[in-house]
Amino acid sequence: MILAQMTKEDLLGEIRSIIRETLKETTNESVAAKEWLTGPETQRILKISAVTLWKWDKKGITKPHTMNGNRKRYKKEEILQVIKKKNYPK
Numbered sequence: 001m002i003l004a005q006m007t008k009e010d011l012l013g014e015i016r017s018i019i020r021e022t023l024k025e026t027t028n029e030s031v032a033a034k035e036w037l038t039g040p041e042t043q044r045i046l047k048i049s050a051v052t053l054w055k056w057d058k059k060g061i062t063k064p065h066t067m068n069g070n071r072k073r074y075k076k077e078e079i080l081q082v083i084k085k086k087n088y089p090k
Helices: 008-033 039-046 050-059 076-085
Strands: 065-067 071-075
Touching: 039 050, 039 071, 039 076, 071 076
Parallel strands: none
Antiparallel strands: 065 071
16 A cells, blocks of 8 residues: 555545454454353353352363463353253252
8 A cells, every 4th residue: 555645535445444344353253252151151041150150160061161361261052052951950
């Protein structure tokens, strides 16, 4: 891109285009990020407390994945499978 030959309007149009593309990419990444659930999100879906989720992690009913150090996340697909199988205590 040669800036010396661009008008102010052309430059603004180019900047807007780049911003739109960046926002699209960010939105797509956000959707992909929702494949992972936090502890509270998992608790809401399963309708259980934090203590119960911790116990289920220990029993292997749910499987936490460690990300960014010690942050636990749960794969949404795996949590939905727990519900489908009804593989959890009442």
